[in-house]
Amino acid sequence: MSGKRRVAVAGAGVSGLACAYFLKQKAAAAGTEIELRVFEKENRLGGTILTEEREGFVIEGGPDCFLSEKPWARELAQKLGMADRVEGTNEANKGTFILSGGRLHQLPEGIYLMVPTMIRPLLRSSLLSWPAKLRMGLDLFIPPRADGREETLAEFVTRRLGREALEKIAEPLVAGVHAGIPETMSLRASFPRFQKLEDEHGSLIRGMLAARAGRRKTPAPGANSTHTMFLTVREGLGGLIAELSKTFAAEEIVTGDSVTAVRASGAGEYLLTLSSGKSHSAQTLVLASPSYVSARLLSELDPDLARELEAIPYVSTATVSLAFREQDLPRLQGFGLVVPRTEGRRIMAATWTSRKFYNRSPQGFSLIRCFIGGANHPELIEMDDEAMTRMALEELHHIVLLHADPLFARVFRWPRSMPQTVVGHESRMTRIQERLKSHPGLFLTGGAYYGLGIPDCVHQGELVAEQIIESGII
Numbered sequence: 001m002s003g004k005r006r007v008a009v010a011g012a013g014v015s016g017l018a019c020a021y022f023l024k025q026k027a028a029a030a031g032t033e034i035e036l037r038v039f040e041k042e043n044r045l046g047g048t049i050l051t052e053e054r055e056g057f058v059i060e061g062g063p064d065c066f067l068s069e070k071p072w073a074r075e076l077a078q079k080l081g082m083a084d085r086v087e088g089t090n091e092a093n094k095g096t097f098i099l100s101g102g103r104l105h106q107l108p109e110g111i112y113l114m115v116p117t118m119i120r121p122l123l124r125s126s127l128l129s130w131p132a133k134l135r136m137g138l139d140l141f142i143p144p145r146a147d148g149r150e151e152t153l154a155e156f157v158t159r160r161l162g163r164e165a166l167e168k169i170a171e172p173l174v175a176g177v178h179a180g181i182p183e184t185m186s187l188r189a190s191f192p193r194f195q196k197l198e199d200e201h202g203s204l205i206r207g208m209l210a211a212r213a214g215r216r217k218t219p220a221p222g223a224n225s226t227h228t229m230f231l232t233v234r235e236g237l238g239g240l241i242a243e244l245s246k247t248f249a250a251e252e253i254v255t256g257d258s259v260t261a262v263r264a265s266g267a268g269e270y271l272l273t274l275s276s277g278k279s280h281s282a283q284t285l286v287l288a289s290p291s292y293v294s295a296r297l298l299s300e301l302d303p304d305l306a307r308e309l310e311a312i313p314y315v316s317t318a319t320v321s322l323a324f325r326e327q328d329l330p331r332l333q334g335f336g337l338v339v340p341r342t343e344g345r346r347i348m349a350a351t352w353t354s355r356k357f358y359n360r361s362p363q364g365f366s367l368i369r370c371f372i373g374g375a376n377h378p379e380l381i382e383m384d385d386e387a388m389t390r391m392a393l394e395e396l397h398h399i400v401l402l403h404a405d406p407l408f409a410r411v412f413r414w415p416r417s418m419p420q421t422v423v424g425h426e427s428r429m430t431r432i433q434e435r436l437k438s439h440p441g442l443f444l445t446g447g448a449y450y451g452l453g454i455p456d457c458v459h460q461g462e463l464v465a466e467q468i469i470e471s472g473i474i
């Protein structure tokens with residue numbers, strides 16, 4: 001065995017790959033040599049990031065974009081030399097529609113996430129009742145909570161903006177990002193930004209207006225501008241994974257081999273048992289697998305830590321991408337629609353993918369993607385491909401009068417894929433960090449801990465790489 005410090009990473013989703021990438025960079029900068037092994041259960045890299053090209057359509061199986069205001073994914077793309085392939089959304093088609101009372105209503109202009117920042121569009125909107133519009137405005141006068149108690153997203157939104165804003169906007173738009181239930185989601189852990197706005201400005205509206213005034217300095221969006229709320233990669237997000245993977249030597253990445261158990265050796269090393277029957281020992285171990293998998297891996301080493309990890313809930317989702325001839329579609333507006341749970345429908349959202357993004361379908365064709373399952377309908381992801389496609393088409397038929405048969409459909413299922421930051425998450429994370437102190441060289445990273453989105457996963461990966469370097473164990 002070489003004298004280099006041996007580092008193992010379990011899981012090659014964006015979290016594990018980003019952590020491994022930054023670790024290599026930082027170790028090289030510190031003049032330290034490491035022997036890296038990334039073990040991935042599947043035969044491909046990227047975890048829930050999966051892009052497929054079919055007949056000129058770019059199909060995203062999992063995520064299709066990332067938030068631009070969190071800079072870390074874009075910065076990583078820059079470091080990987082692919083900044084020119086990071087693209088904004090097609091602002092000419094901008095707009096979100098919300099199903100309410102069986103009809104589609106445009107989300108009023110100026111509503112940012114769930115907070116109104118423009119009065120006139122809100123007053124003119126058909127989405128909300130008059131009492132609801134007035135109730136949202138009360139946010140300007142309601143004093144912030146002072147007792148510091150952890151609130152759910154539902155409690156917070158109802159208190160600040162009212163019940164209708166929760167049901168028609170926050171639940172489908174904001175909780176929809178996590179496919180979660182607002183009554184259980186921790187506001188602080190899931191959307192710290194809203195808590196910060198209340199803490200710093202005493203009102204969400206005032207806080208958003210202040211933030212918007214700051215943003216005015218950025219150039220106005222034009223075609224292919226990256227000054228849009230969401231960004232993607234020209235060839236699909238799989239392009240980010242492909243570029244990341246090029247930074248590793250062939251022997252550093254082991255696919256199709258999962259870690260099945262972790263034990264401590266007497267010599268301060270971690271002994272990994274692999275599904276191939278082999279074993280591997282490392283002085284530094286980063287578990288970037290879903291938290292319930294990491295729980296299983298650590299059950300012998302630290303049952304208390306394993307119990308905390310196992311307690312982080314996940315929900316299951318699926319996507320159905322449908323390709324059409326443009327001429328066969330009704331006139332679709334905006335980027336797509338979201339469906340509040342109160343509407344009782346079987347899709348959570350639909351994106352008009354080829355209207356929202358550039359380069360997603362050949363000329364004259366369109367791609368639509370439906371988002372299915374989540375906390376409210378976990379049973380739906382059990383359907384076979386044909387039944388799920390039929391269901392998605394029935395829902396689109398009902399909601400936007402789409403009658404055409406697709407040229408093809410592609411279904412992706414993601415069981416237990418979206419971690420839920422429920423009330424108590426922050427204190428659970430404190431206990432997890434406390435337990436980790438007993439295991440020098442052991443680290444956790446991934447969407448389950450400090451933010452689910454791709455930028456947060458990249459950021460966490462980098463922070464863990466920094467911690468490893470700073471701890472002096474490398």
Ligand SMILES: Cc1cc2nc3c(=O)[nH]c(=O)nc-3n(C[C@H](O)[C@H](O)[C@H](O)COP(=O)(O)OP(=O)(O)OC[C@H]3O[C@@H](n4cnc5c(N)ncnc54)[C@H](O)[C@@H]3O)c2cc1C
Nearest residue numbers: 011013014015041047048063064258259446447452453454
């Ligand atoms: C349908 C869907 C849509 C989404 N949309 C967006 C979006 O538009 N924007 C956004 O920012 N985020 C989105 N997300 C969230 C985002 O995709 C994820 O949070 C992020 O990709 C998680 O990355 P990760 O590396 O932490 O986990 P994962 O991608 O789950 O990766 C974990 C990896 O660990 C591997 N693994 C598991 N067990 C083992 C083992 N025992 N040994 C070795 N390897 C193992 C898995 O195979 C996997 O490759 C979406 C998620 C889903 C499911």
